[in-house]
Amino acid sequence: MTPLDWIVLFGWMTFLVSYGLWRGRGSTSVNQYLLAGKTMPWYAMGLSIMATQASAITFISTTGQAYVDGMRFVQFYFGLPVAMVLLSATAVPIFHRAKVYTAYEYLEQRFDAKTRLIVTIIFLIGRGLGAGVALAAPAIVMSVMLNWPFYLTTIVMGGVVILFTTLGGIKAVTYADVQQMMMIMGALILALLIAIWKLPHDVSFLDAMRIAGAAGRLNAIDTHFDPNNRYNLWSGLIGSTFLMLAYFGTDQSQVQRYLTGRSIGQSRLGLLLNAMAKVPVQFFILFIGAIVFVFFIFERPPLLFQPVEMKRLEQTAQYPVLESRYQQALDERQAAARKVKDGGSGEDFRAAQQKVNAVRGEAGKLSKDSDTNYIFLSFVTHYLPRGLVGLILGVILTATMSASSGEINSLATVSMIDVYRRHFHKHATDRHYLLASRVATVFWGIYAVTFANFAQGFGALIEAVNQVGSLFYGSMLGVFVVAFFMKKAGGNAAFWGVVAGQTTTFAVARFTPIAYLWYNMIGCLVVLAVAWGITVASRRGTLVT
Amino acid sequence: MEEAAPISKKGFEKVILDEPPPFLGTWKRVYRFVLIYLAVIIFLAWLFTKHYAPPV
Numbered sequence: 322m323t324p325l326d327w328i329v330l331f332g333w334m335t336f337l338v339s340y341g342l343w344r345g346r347g348s349t350s351v352n353q354y355l356l357a358g359k360t361m362p363w364y365a366m367g368l369s370i371m372a373t374q375a376s377a378i379t380f381i382s383t384t385g386q387a388y389v390d391g392m393r394f395v396q397f398y399f400g401l402p403v404a405m406v407l408l409s410a411t412a413v414p415i416f417h418r419a420k421v422y423t424a425y426e427y428l429e430q431r432f433d434a435k436t437r438l439i440v441t442i443i444f445l446i447g448r449g450l451g452a453g454v455a456l457a458a459p460a461i462v463m464s465v466m467l468n469w470p471f472y473l474t475t476i477v478m479g480g481v482v483i484l485f486t487t488l489g490g491i492k493a494v495t496y497a498d499v500q501q502m503m504m505i506m507g508a509l510i511l512a513l514l515i516a517i518w519k520l521p522h523d524v525s526f527l528d529a530m531r532i533a534g535a536a537g538r539l540n541a542i543d544t545h546f547d548p549n550n551r552y553n554l555w556s557g558l559i560g561s562t563f564l565m566l567a568y569f570g571t572d573q574s575q576v577q578r579y580l581t582g583r584s585i586g587q588s589r590l591g592l593l594l595n596a597m598a599k600v601p602v603q604f605f606i607l608f609i610g611a612i613v614f615v616f617f618i619f620e621r622p623p624l625l626f627q628p629v630e631m632k633r634l635e636q637t638a639q640y641p642v643l644e645s646r647y648q649q650a651l652d653e654r655q656a657a658a659r660k661v662k663d664g665g666s667g668e669d670f671r672a673a674q675q676k677v678n679a680v681r682g683e684a685g686k687l688s689k690d691s692d693t694n695y696i697f698l699s700f701v702t703h704y705l706p707r708g709l710v711g712l713i714l715g716v717i718l719t720a721t722m723s724a725s726s727g728e729i730n731s732l733a734t735v736s737m738i739d740v741y742r743r744h745f746h747k748h749a750t751d752r753h754y755l756l757a758s759r760v761a762t763v764f765w766g767i768y769a770v771t772f773a774n775f776a777q778g779f780g781a782l783i784e785a786v787n788q789v790g791s792l793f794y795g796s797m798l799g800v801f802v803v804a805f806f807m808k809k810a811g812g813n814a815a816f817w818g819v820v821a822g823q824t825t826t827f828a829v830a831r832f833t834p835i836a837y838l839w840y841n842m843i844g845c846l847v848v849l850a851v852a853w854g855i856t857v858a859s860r861r862g863t864l865v866t
Numbered sequence: 867m868e869e870a871a872p873i874s875k876k877g878f879e880k881v882i883l884d885e886p887p888p889f890l891g892t893w894k895r896v897y898r899f900v901l902i903y904l905a906v907i908i909f910l911a912w913l914f915t916k917h918y919a920p921p922v
Contacts, residue, residue: 395911402904406897414884534918541911554908586885589893596900600907667920 322467322702326711333504333715337497338485345485345493351754354490355422355734361492361581365499366591370569370578371599372498373727375505377459377720380606385693387610388617391540393552398603400561404569405596409589411805412570417585422738424576424801431804433812434743439819440797441739444573445732447793452728452765453772456482459721460773462694465629466702466714475773478721483766486726486733487759491581494726501716501723506602508713512697513609515705516616528662529615535667536674538611541604551836560838567794567841571801574731613700618658620704621651624681626695630688643684650676729769733761791837792830795844796822802845803852810856818852 322330348354386394412424419427425444429437456475464474485493517526524532533539543553569575569592582588624647625631634640654677657670685692701713737758746753796819803810803818826844829835835843887896 399904399908402900406900410893410897530918535920537920539918540915542908542915544912584885586887589896590887593896593900597903600904604911671920 322710322714323707325707326714329708329711330715330718333712334481334719337500337719338481340500341485341493341497342489344496345489345491348490348492349755350751351422351737351758353492354755354758355577355730355738357490357492357495357581359581360583361495361587361591363582363587363590363594365495366578366582366588367594367598368502369495369498369727370575370591370595371602372502372505372720372723373574373578375502375720375724377463377717377724380505380509380717380720381459381462381694381697383603383606384610384613384697385695387538387607388614388696389693391538392604392607392611393540393543395541395600395604395607396543396552396554396557397561398600399554399557400559400563401565401599402596403558403562404565405592407566408570409592412576412801413579413588413592414585415805416576416580417582417588422577422580423573423735424571425573425735425739428800428804428815429743432810432815436800436812436815436819437739437743439816440571440800441735443793443797443819443823444571444735445740447789448572448574448728448732449765449768450772450789452725452732452769453775455724455728456721456769457773459717462698463714463718463721465627465695466698472774475770478718478725479766479770479773482722482726482729482769483763486730486766487762490758491577491730494723494730495578495581497719498723498727501719504712504716505720508709508716509606509609511709512701512705512713513605513612515709516609516612516700519620519704520616521619524615524619524662529612532615532618532658532661532670533611535661535670536614537671538614541607551838556836556838560836560842563798563841563845564791564794564838567798567845568790571794571797572731572790573735574727577731577734578727610697613697615658616700616704618655621648623699624684625688626692626699627688628695628699630692634684634687637687639683639687643680647677647680647684650680725769729762729765732765733758736761736765791840792826793823793844795826795841796848798841799845799848799852802849807849807852807856809860810852811859814852814855814859817855818848818850821851822848 348357350358352358383394416424416427419430421427421430425437425441428440456479460471460474460478463469463478464471467474469477485497517529520526520529530539545553546555547553579588579591582591623631624644625634634643650673654670654673657665657667657673661667661670681692698714698717702710705713737754741757741761742749742754746757749757799822800815800819803815807814822844825847826840829840829843830837887893890896890899
């Protein structure tokens with residue numbers, strides 16, 4: 322990082338925070354602070370929803386994933402447009418007409434207080450764990466790239482998030498997200514153009530595509546149904562639809578976004594913008610990873626992209642042998658790639674690629690950190706012009722802040738509306754609740770920073786906690802489906818449905834090898850079955866509800 | 867359980883309108899358009915994959 326990069330990095334962060342605060346000024350009532358006074362236009366909601374999902378790890382990890390495994394991860398997003406359409410038709414008008422701050426407030430209107438409480442607790446546990454991880458995972462990577470201690474990275478990122486979320490509320494968060502999303506796309510387009518421009522003169526863009534294809538990196542669609550394969554067309558269309566329905570329909574961090582809309586139509590348009598843009602955007606991000614893969618065929622990549630682990634590897638006894646084998650494999654791969662460019666079948670290339678993978682695999686076993694997350698950042702820091710490096714690292718930092726601020730804001734909203742106001746202080750003034758919302762924001766911000774520092778010491782924990790959402794989303798989705806579509810179901814049916822759905826999901830996660838993407842569907846179906854059973858039994862007089 | 871007191875309803879008091887979409891006339895048509903768009907995207911991605919797939 323040159324001085325110019327640092328100036329650009331801090332300049333971008335300062336601009337984003339100032340802009341968010343300026344747009345969020347005047348949030349002097351609870352409604353303005355938590356729902357932006359219901360004034361948000363559709364494009365701001367749509368871009369903010371996309372920015373909240375797109376944490377830094379999405380960009381650094383997704384490009385790395387395409388480098389290593391190809392583009393098949395794009396199928397994970399195929400359920401999103403389906404979910405957006407279903408939610409636009411159901412949840413959006415229902416939540417708007419219910420005039421609620423949180424999705425869980427609606428559950429008390431529809432069922433009873435205990436159903437609202439159990440779902441609130443489920444949300445606070447699941448999202449609370451996620452908020453720490455959302456900060457920890459990218460902070461690990463950024464602390465290495467910026468050469469900052471981990472605690473300092475989380476404190477800087479968390480501190481800025483707390484400052485501007487507490488002062489500006491959801492309006493600041495949403496408008497900062499709009500700028501953030503546009504800058505991310507601009508920075509990624511520039512990164513792609515530079516990767517193409519830096520290819521050797523005799524390798525055209527179409528040659529690069531042919532080589533990436535021969536390497537299996539352009540494998541966007543897999544039509545074979547295989548329950549053990551996490552990413553194929555069917556898991557994308559079925560499993561992912563349930564996950565997206567649960568995430569956008571029941572997670573307050575998303576629901577709150579479209580509740581800020583000035584009308585049902587504006588909220589629908591915001592969600593549908595996300596529906597239409599998300600798949601092409603993810604395709605594009607993965608495509609960058611595939612082109613960076615081709616770039617590193619002609620430009621020698623390091624044995625490990627993680628700079629600290631690479632230095633450590635160089636000190637080991639195995640390093641000279643590994644490096645020598647690696648260089649030989651890279652030479653073979655480059656020669657084979659040129660044959661592919663000239664019309665070769667690619668068999669030699671794949672054989673050479675396997676040798677490269679084998680050596681990298683051996684080196685990876687000696688490393689303590691996942692190398693995939695550092696591939697794109699290594700490309701950025703070594704091959705992009707001065708200034709742009711600082712901008713991209715700055716954008717990645719603020720992407721983390723954008724995701725965290727959305728989560729902290731939603732946690733504060735639920736803590737204030739569904740817990741504090743509902744169970745502890747029922748008759749206070751608007752001013753009092755506004756102050757309580759700000760205090761809750763500071764609390765969850767400090768919690769996220771603290772949790773991130775604990776989580777950092779447990780690499781496996783981060784991976785486990787990343788899957789926590791799927792443990793809880795299924796039963797949350799189930800109870801909302803019961804609320805929307807089982808008109809005769811009452812509070813007991815919903816409550817015991819959630820209890821059964823949650824218990825089943827935990828049991829499936831603990832005792833079966835089923836992939837976590839399916840937990841949402843299982844949890845949801847159990848809630849529906851139990852709620853339906855109780856409703857039918859109670860109508861026949863065999864149960865009193 | 868006792869109901870909570872309402873917070874300021876500023877911003878909530880306006881009539882919630884279920885207005886028509888700015889294009890295609892009805893929301894049902896917009897939803898259909900989004901789903902057809904998804905099908906086209908998947909088809910194009912499949913063609914892309916097939917075109918660049920390494921020979922088996």
